[in-house]
Amino acid sequence: MTIKILADSACDLSETHYKTYDIEMTPLTVHLNDQEYKDGIDIKPKEVYDAMREGKSPKTSQVSPQTFKTIFTSYAETNQPLVYLAFSSELSGTYQTAKMMEQEVKETYPEAELHVIDTKCASIGYGLVILRAAQLAKDGASSEEIIETAAYHANHMEHIFTVDDLEYLYRGGRVSKTAAFVGSFLKIKPILHVADGKLVPLEKIRGSKKLLNRMLEIMEARGTDFSNQTIGISHGDDLEKAEKMAAIIKEKFGTDDILIEMVGSTIGAHAGPGTLAIFFLNDDYK
Structure with missing residues (x-):
């Protein structure tokens, strides 16, 4: 029986990807204007970014225990194998909730083939892991092969990113108020990465012109085999900047396969x- 792949909305994939690869997606929740929205279903990223530009501060919450219990029970009842590859446990409680519900459902259905895996990845870095797993599932791979390959891709997935305004990371508790103020005042742009699932500052660059070049230098130093993998680019409602980055990567590294998506809500x-x-991967593609 074909293995079903479950993702959550923090993978930032499009509806086309879900349909093409038969991926089930469960949404996290966005809280805005005293309303709750299912990420990627009831609200689009552009709405969130426009609200933030107007000074609003959207909040988010994880997938509920009941949602996972319902999903896992439905697969257990039909003996359908399921692999849930989760958003980083260091950035959301969603993985822990899913793990708890997996154990609860297995008390009733001890033979159920349910697997909950912490990718320690986010956004399209997480999305690329999901796509690799879904490709394998579509080709009839076993759950063991899917989990092993997905874990390899997750462990070797580099996330190099920057933000336009440190104020947003401050509101989310990612940087101090002083750092946000000084960064804005001096026009300092941070470069961050994900290490063991956590957001970690790497460097501070003064001025936007140096920023893209420095990100590409880090990519060149850390990555390998660029022509034989999919490179992901995600952007916060700035497609022009993302396409500029893609063009440079294609020219510099000979990469043909670049996936561009908006950073989700x-x-x-x-x-x-x-x-x-x-x-991008920092080791050979598998």
């Missing part, structure tokens, strides 16, 4: 408009 609510991120 869940992550965008914390990173803000103008965010730019690149994702």
